[in-house]
Structure formats: C-alpha cells, structure tokens
Amino acid sequence: MKISVIGSGYVGLVTGACLADTGNHVLCIDNDAGKVARLRAGEIPIHEPGLDTVVARGLAAGRLRFATDYQEAVEHAAVIFIAVGTPSDEDGSADLTHVLNAARELGRRMARDTLVVVKSTVPVGTSERVAQALGEELRARGVAHRATVASNPEFLKEGVAVDDFMRPDRIIVGVDPSDATARETFRELYAPFNRNQERIFFMDVRSSEFTKYASNCMLAVRISFMNELANLADRLKVDIEHVRRGVGADPRIGSHFLYAGAGFGGSCFPKDLRALIHTSQEVGEAAELMRSAENVNTRQRRLLADKIVQHFGGKLQGRTIAIWGLAFKANTDDVREASSLAIIDVLLDAGATVRAYDPAAAETAARALQGRKGVTFATSAMDAVQGADALAVVTEWLEFRSPDFDALAGLLKAKAVFDGRNLYDPVAVRKAGLSYAGIGRSGVGA
Known part of the structure; x- marks a missing residue:
C-alpha cells in the first residue's frame, strides 16, 4: 500500500518507518527542510531505541522516503496520515493549528478520493473540523473528490515506541460504521500487526x-x-x-x-x-x-x-x-x-x-x-x-x-x-x- 504521512516528528516518524518495514511504500512530509535532509541521510532527530535500524531498512529498500512538498504527498498516496503536533495553548486546550493547516494544504491539492487519517492526539470533534476544512478547500477548487476522514490515535510509549507499534495491545480506529471501504483499508494496513484480527477496535x-x-x-x-x-x-x-x-x-x-x-x-x-x-x-x-x-x-x-x-x-x-x-x-x-x-x-x-x-x-x-x-x-x-x-x-x-x-x-x-x-x-x-x-x-x- 502507498502511504503518506504528514509530519516526521515522534509519532509521524515511528508510524512511517514501521509501516514501511512491513512492505508499504511510505512518504513522510515535513516542513523542516533541514530535518528532511538529515532523515534522508539516515540521521534520527530523536533518541528512540531501534528506530534508527527500522529507518535504515526502509531507506535501503526504497520503501521509505522524506520530502517537504504536500504535492508529492497527494500524488504518492490515497491514504494520508496527519501526524503533526498539538501543543498546549495558553488555556490548556490543544492547539490544532498544525492539524487544520495540514488538512487545508491537502484539500488544496487532492486529485482523487482520499482517506485522511488523523493520527495526532486531538480533542473530540477535531476530525469533523478536519473534514470541514478539507471540504471547504475542495469546494473552492470546484472538484468532486471525496475526502474520508478517520481517527486512528497512537498509543506509543517513548523508549519502546517501535515495539509498541509492531506489537500493539490495541489498534483504535474511528470511522463511519457504514464505510466498508475505509474499514477494509485499515484491516489490510494493520494486518501484519494484528494477525488474528483480535486487537483492532472499530468505533465511531x-x-x-x-x-x-x-x-x-x-x-x-x-x-x-x-x-x-x-x-x-x-x-x-x-x-x-x-x-x-x-x-x-x-x-x-x-x-x-x-x-x-x-x-x-x-x-x-x-x-x-x-x-x-x-x-x-x-x-x-x-x-x-x-x-x-x-x-x-x-x-x-x-x-x-x-x-x-x-x-x-x-x-x-x-x-x-x-x-x-x-x-x-x-x-x-x-x-x-x-x-x-x-x-x-x-x-x-x-x-x-x-x-x-x-x-x-x-x-x-x-x-x-x-x-x-x-x-x-x-x-x-x-x-x-x-x-x-x-x-x-x-x-x-x-x-x-x-x-x-x-x-x-x-x-x-x-x-x-x-x-x-x-x-x-x-x-x-x-x-x-x-x-x-x-x-x-x-x-x-x-
């Protein structure tokens, strides 16, 4: 499967590297050109045991790439993860600026039906706002492409994140119950980490x-x-x-x-x-x-x-x-x-x-x-x-x-x-x- 990941920070990098390690072709996008250059050279910007090895395997196999351009992301894949930061705002709320900006950037470029997966940690109702932002950009362009938005939160513990992704205790997927196509995409994507289909939980x-x-x-x-x-x-x-x-x-x-x-x-x-x-x-x-x-x-x-x-x-x-x-x-x-x-x-x-x-x-x-x-x-x-x-x-x-x-x-x-x-x-x-x-x-x- 071809996957794009927006954000190559802690969550995005682990997600992209691990998905590439199981045979997917993954493109990670980051707006920090210096970080992208380092990642292309195999340099890991965070200390996370085992991540350097997984990234190196993906780069060597040609299944893991890094870039700065959203256009590459939409051209590469019809399944795109948003894994950007949601820092605390002054009032304690989650700052959704990066998430919503990512949604708008995707909406301005989407050229086909796309499954957009919110991987960032976000408050209840954020995926609806992402869908709204995508829809506004698509309508402004006058195109009829469909953007399906799903929620797939991460449960990674720093220090053992690679193992947590490869051997998850649960995989939470929020998706419209009537969307059989999206559910099947997630089943296929997570099959290597969920051999008996026992750990994946579909919900709204x-x-x-x-x-x-x-x-x-x-x-x-x-x-x-x-x-x-x-x-x-x-x-x-x-x-x-x-x-x-x-x-x-x-x-x-x-x-x-x-x-x-x-x-x-x-x-x-x-x-x-x-x-x-x-x-x-x-x-x-x-x-x-x-x-x-x-x-x-x-x-x-x-x-x-x-x-x-x-x-x-x-x-x-x-x-x-x-x-x-x-x-x-x-x-x-x-x-x-x-x-x-x-x-x-x-x-x-x-x-x-x-x-x-x-x-x-x-x-x-x-x-x-x-x-x-x-x-x-x-x-x-x-x-x-x-x-x-x-x-x-x-x-x-x-x-x-x-x-x-x-x-x-x-x-x-x-x-x-x-x-x-x-x-x-x-x-x-x-x-x-x-x-x-x-x-x-x-x-x-x-």
Whole structure:
C-alpha cells in the first residue's frame, strides 16, 4: 500500500518507518527542510531505541522516503496520515493549528478520493473540523473528490515506541460504521500487526478521539494517586514499596503505573490531562479528579528538591547537587515537562549549583535550561558526583540502578542520596554511610 504521512516528528516518524518495514511504500512530509535532509541521510532527530535500524531498512529498500512538498504527498498516496503536533495553548486546550493547516494544504491539492487519517492526539470533534476544512478547500477548487476522514490515535510509549507499534495491545480506529471501504483499508494496513484480527477496535470517530485522552488521563490519575499515597506514607513511616506490591497483587488493580516517584512529564500526559480538563470545562463538567491529579503532579515534580532544601536547613549557598537523569523517563532524550527541570529550578533558586548527567538528554536539557546559570553537564554518572555534596536520582536509567555506594560515600561531601524513583534499598545505602531519602520510604531502616 502507498502511504503518506504528514509530519516526521515522534509519532509521524515511528508510524512511517514501521509501516514501511512491513512492505508499504511510505512518504513522510515535513516542513523542516533541514530535518528532511538529515532523515534522508539516515540521521534520527530523536533518541528512540531501534528506530534508527527500522529507518535504515526502509531507506535501503526504497520503501521509505522524506520530502517537504504536500504535492508529492497527494500524488504518492490515497491514504494520508496527519501526524503533526498539538501543543498546549495558553488555556490548556490543544492547539490544532498544525492539524487544520495540514488538512487545508491537502484539500488544496487532492486529485482523487482520499482517506485522511488523523493520527495526532486531538480533542473530540477535531476530525469533523478536519473534514470541514478539507471540504471547504475542495469546494473552492470546484472538484468532486471525496475526502474520508478517520481517527486512528497512537498509543506509543517513548523508549519502546517501535515495539509498541509492531506489537500493539490495541489498534483504535474511528470511522463511519457504514464505510466498508475505509474499514477494509485499515484491516489490510494493520494486518501484519494484528494477525488474528483480535486487537483492532472499530468505533465511531468521536469515541476514538476520546479513547486516547481517556487512556492517558486515567494513567495520569493513577500515577498521581500513587504519589499522594507515597507522600502520606512518608508521614506515617510506612514503606510505600511494600504497599505497592501488596496493592498491585490485586488483579482488579494490577502493578502497572503503580510506582511512586518524582512525578510524570513528557509530551503526552501533562498536555493531554490539561486538554481534557479544558474540554470538560467547555461542556460544563467539573473534572475534579483530573484537576486534582494535575495539582498533585505539579507539587510532586519539585518534591525531591524540597527534600534536599529541607535536608540542608534551607541553606544551599555553596552546595553542589549532582543529578542523575534529565529525561522525563529512561530510554529517551525528551525533557518536555521533565521533573528534572522543575528540581533544577528549585535548587538554583535556593542558591545551589547543579552538576547533571544523562546518557541521552544532556543536549535537549541544555537547550531547555538555556539562560539559567549554575548548571554544568558531566560526561558520566561518577563524574557528576565529583565535588558534589549530595546526589539526586531523577530518571530510572538502567545504568543508575546498581551504583557503588561505598564509592559514592567517598565522593559526596555531605554523604546524602535522594532517590526520586525508589531505585535503591534504603538499608544498603545507609550501610555505606550515606543518608537516604526516597519517595514514601521514610519508615525503612530509619
């Protein structure tokens, strides 16, 4: 099948590369000519394990191409995915400028009946607006081509996005129930990822759009609730890790997304939570649980820094804090709304200097922190702790999971470890002569 994908960002690039890997001929369009040139050369602009290999295979086989021209997109394929960004607007709503602009650009050029698939994360009703924009452009040209608009939200986790696309737990498709042709196109397209036709769920378009937001917001609420329990556990001298295992053993609850920590970040959960809250407000619903989840997360993202400030009696002048992990999660270089940035802001405002290390996200963090003085970037985890007073672990990278605590005790001047992801056994840390503070673990070996 010939496919065009508008947008070669995170979602568009993974979608295009994976569809090309299963035999389709895919053309990815992006308005950034520099990015297109790099992609043609096989350079991947994001850190996503395995994506470089998939892109390289597609380029070598001639099944994956990159361009800047919408005209090429409409000439190449009758199935076109819109996978452009929908950043948060000032009021928390999703900014649909790029989505609607893409629809209009396609409508100005379509030369045949086309299935336009909205892959971007969009509020309920957006696909109807896309159809309206396409229709207006087609009518302005006086052509009778039919634009069918469907919704096919992505459920990709950064760090394992390729595997998520290749082995999906579900494929959500919103399409007119009476449109047998569109349904059959999706069945054919996703057959390699859905061998027994068990994972594809057809539904109306609005329900499909809502399913994406409902999924992310439910997970966000779950994380915030666990963090709220962890903060209560700290007060009660309870070990939240014991609680997590006991609660997670209940099959009605399960153990996924039941980890206490330094809060969630990234490009999805915070943005989607705000967008659904905004939608709720527009239709007169209170969204009290979602608002609470957002408030808890805002506090949680700076909690580790507050613990550090409290540990040093509020005086961080002349102190250096080492930070392990800048990405919002492991196996990505994404620092959008990362807890590390909130923590660094608090530490710098309190007078500390920061020496940070991340295996992949140093460059993206440096851009995000541009203009903030007092931050330097180390070349390794142990380099970061050289001359530092304390260590804060913010991202759960594999290389941080089993450090030499005796070596850390010899390097950290104040001999303090702040574990924002509960990676370590507090007893083992303290045995090495280090003080330990985690999230909801004040009652362990204290």
